[in-house]
Each structure stands twice: as C-alpha cells, then as structure tokens.
Amino acid sequence: MDQDLASTVAAFRAVMLTLKRAKTHDMMATVAGMRIDQPDAQVLIHLLDAGEPRRVGVIAQALHVESPHVTRTVNKLEGQGMLERVRDPEDGRAWRIGLTPKGTDVAQVCMRVHTEIFETAMSTWSPQDRADLTRLLGKLSTEMSAILEERLEKA
Amino acid sequence: MDQDLASTVAAFRAVMLTLKRAKTHDMMATVAGMRIDQPDAQVLIHLLDAGEPRRVGVIAQALHVESPHVTRTVNKLEGQGMLERVRDPEDGRAWRIGLTPKGTDVAQVCMRVHTEIFETAMSTWSPQDRADLTRLLGKLSTEMSAILEERLEKA
DNA sequence: TATTGTTATACTCTATAACTATA
DNA sequence: TATAGTTATAGAGTATAACAATA
Incomplete structure (x- = not known):
C-alpha cells in the first residue's frame, strides 16, 4: 500500500519533470510555430480557461x-497585441485583463499543444481508464x- | 470526451503549479526542519530511489x-557531507555519486514530505481509487x- | 489606513559554451 | 576523435521591497 503511494508520487514527479523543462516547452512552441515563453x-491559457477578463491579482493567485510577475508578462503581451487592459468599472485601482482576438488564437494553440501530448499518450487507453484518470486527477x-493553501496560511 | 481531456490537463496543471512554486517547497522544508533547496x-530523492550510486550524466538525464547543473548541486551536497564521489572502476573519466548515511537520512525526509501531501490528499479515498491512480499515472x-523523448530527438 | 497594481531589484533555477582528462 | 565531467557565463523565471493611486 505504501509502495503504491511511493509509485504514485514518483510517476507524478516524472511527468512533471518532463513537462517543466525548457526544451519541452521550446519543442512544443516550435511545433506550434510560435515564439512564446x-x-x-x-497567462494566456488561464484567461482562455476563465472565459472572461480577469484582474492581475486574480491571475497571480x-x-x-x-503579482509583479504577472504585471510584466501582461505588459509584454499587451505590447504584442494579445491582451488588452480595461479599467475595472467597480474599482478604480484595478484593471481587467482580457484576450484580444489575436491573443485568443494564440491561447488556443498553446492549449491545444499541451492537450495533444496527453491525447497521444492516452490514445490507446480504454474509455474507462481515461474517465478514471480525469476523475481522480480532479x-x-x-x-x-486545499491542503497546501491551508498550510501556507498557517506558516 | 474532449472535455474530459481538457479537464485532465487542467487538473494536472493545477497540481503541478502548486507543487512547483517556491513557497510550497519552503513550507515543506520548514516542516521537515531542513534548509535545502x-x-x-x-538529486537526493533520485539517488534514494535508485538505490545505488549513479553517474552525474545518468542523474542529469x-x-x-x-549535467553542469547536477555537477554544482553534487559539489554542494558533497561539501555538506550528504554525498560522496567514487571513481568509476570501469571508466576512469566517470564518477559514481552515492548517498552518505547523512544524505540518506535527509533524502528520506525529503521523500517523506512529498509523499505525505499525496497521502493526506488521498486519505479518504477508496483502495480502488488509490490503486487506479497509481496504475494510470504510471x-x-x-x-x-517516450513521446517527448522521441520528439526531442527529431528536433 | 488598507488594498490594487506597478517599478526596481535580487535571487533561484537551468542552459550553453569552452575546457580538461580519460578512452 | 569521442565521451565524462567540470568551470565559467548567461538566460529564464520568480520573489521581495518600495512606491503610487484609489478605496
């Protein structure tokens, strides 16, 4: 049983390591024909997923x-015409960051590239296995x- | 079905993001009473998992x-008495990097901290769900x- | 006075290039 | 000449601190 747990953690770590490294991202970006880090x-994927403009603070969270990290990324993408800033009508201190049509296109490509790797890896799986993985990862x-949020607050 | 796939990718990304950030690692290290990055x-976890000394190149892979990244980490840990280098008897250019008793202790704590988070998250799961997640993540x-390795070679 | 976001700065992690030594 | 590893350097990614503007 404990061995199961160790295997689970190890497998998760292995997938994470392959996805995290720069070479993997670069390869995916090249395949998609994009120059994007x-x-x-x-940020683009998050906004596409959200389906509506979001504040900098919300994105960061x-x-x-x-948030400074998000600010810089948003500045860059705004300069490239992928995002646009609109004053939050309900709070003059805040902005809403939204995807432009161009940004939406790029975001969809980014998401597609990620998804495609999972899709290929699971292409021979039974529908049951696919559904189970979705449910369990969720x-x-x-x-x-929840656990990490709670512990970080305590610390 | 495609929605399932998107959910799977999103869920994986969410877990990855929480584990990757510095604060999470720092919190875990603090809980374990260690100062380690x-x-x-x-590296320590990999060597513990391997169960035997490994070459720098193998660890990097x-x-x-x-490999330069591993070299520096190994130098530091060697200086702290957690690792030891031994000339590879079969190849004079290579070294075998092994855990010292102290390094083994620390590696076990590191692994335990990671595992404990998964364990807590899955504490209320059925044995079937746990076993399924292990199998599917594996x-x-x-x-x-395999997919990423193949694609990186092509590029 | 608290909060949203930005600017400025520094740190952590990782990659690339140039080199040394053994094969 | 090819390979294992190291040293030196540079880059990507992220955090912290100090500040501005609005609430």
Missing part, C-alpha cells in the same frame, strides 16, 4: 505566483490545493 | 536537466516520456 503561455487537484 | 532535494508517465 512559459509564463506567457500560462490562480497561477501561484506574485479529486487530487482539489484536495491538494 | 529544490535541486538538492531532487533522469531529472531532465543538463502508464501516463511511461508513455509521455
């Missing part, structure tokens, strides 16, 4: 980074986020 | 980083590594 892709994600 | 922990890891 990892933080850019994360979702990506688990500090549970794992929810519960791990 | 992320690359250190990765397993962690998906370049498959995913194997196939994704």
